[in-house]
Amino acid sequence: MSPQVRIERRSLDERRIHHLSPAFPFFDSEQTLVREDRRRIPDRRINNIEVDNSAASDTITSRLFLWYKDDVCELLPDSPTVTVGRSSSCELKFYNRYTSRLHAKFQYENGEFTVTDQSTNGTYIKNDEGEMFLMGEKMPLHGSGIISLGSPIEHVEKDVIHYFCP
Numbered sequence: 001m002s003p004q005v006r007i008e009r010r011s012l013d014e015r016r017i018h019h020l021s022p023a024f025p026f027f028d029s030e031q032t033l034v035r036e037d038r039r040r041i042p043d044r045r046i047n048n049i050e051v052d053n054s055a056a057s058d059t060i061t062s063r064l065f066l067w068y069k070d071d072v073c074e075l076l077p078d079s080p081t082v083t084v085g086r087s088s089s090c091e092l093k094f095y096n097r098y099t100s101r102l103h104a105k106f107q108y109e110n111g112e113f114t115v116t117d118q119s120t121n122g123t124y125i126k127n128d129e130g131e132m133f134l135m136g137e138k139m140p141l142h143g144s145g146i147i148s149l150g151s152p153i154e155h156v157e158k159d160v161i162h163y164f165c166p
Contacts, residue, residue: 025065025144025164025166027067027162033144033162033164062076062077062108062112062113062165062166063075063076063165063166064106064108064113064141064163064164064165065163065164065165066082066084066092066106066161066162066163067161067162067163067164068084068092068094068160068161068162071092071093073091073092073106075106075107075108075113076108077108078108079108081105081106081107082105082106082107083102083103083104083105083106084103084104084105084106084149084161085099085100085101085102085103085104085119085149086099086100086101086103087101087102089102090102092161094149094161096149096150096151096156096159097150098121098149098150098151099119099121099149099150100118100119100120100121100149100150102118102119103117103118103119103123103149103150104116104117104118104119104123104147104149105118106141112140112141112142113140113141113165114138114139114140114141115134115138115139115141115147116134116137116138116139117134117135117136117137117138118136119149119150121149121150121151122134122135122150123135123147123148123149123150124147124148124149124151124152124153125139125145125146125147125148126145126146126147126148126153127141127142127143127144127145127146128143128144128145131153141163141165142165143164143165144162144163144164144165145162145163146160146161146162146163147160147161147162147163148160148161149161
């Protein structure tokens with residue numbers, strides 16, 4: 001092998017360096033939520049490393065991300081309530097004939113993020129646990145999923161809110 005080729009090749013365990021890493025979380029081309037870097041890193045295979053999580057648990061704050069088309073909202077525990085609906089006063093405006101003016105609200109209470117339905121037609125939620133229907137009820141949000149306001153998710157596949165709560 002020529003010296004020039006040896007210089008240009010990377011060694012077996014050397015990682016590629018990407019200068020433009022995407023911001024996590026994001027949706028890939030198959031509309032799958034990507035929460036972390038999925039590339040193989042050789043250091044992950046070491047099994048005898050002990051990690052002290054006591055200091056890290058104090059600095060991690062809970063967050064809730066809401067995506068609707070081009071709008072993104074991030075809620076922190078000290079954030080005010082986010083309302084969703086047709087009204088101009090809502091943080092996420094949702095123009096659908098089945099959506100109420102003040103359809104639902106997202107807030108942080110009792111150590112978790114919740115969604116509360118305030119509508120006439122209800123709120124549909126689909127996540128890892130299955131599909132739920134809220135009618136004037138409150139539900140805690142965990143993990144990731146999709147929310148449809150006023151009509152079942154299978155009828156409005158593109159007109160939904162994606163949520164992610166790490």
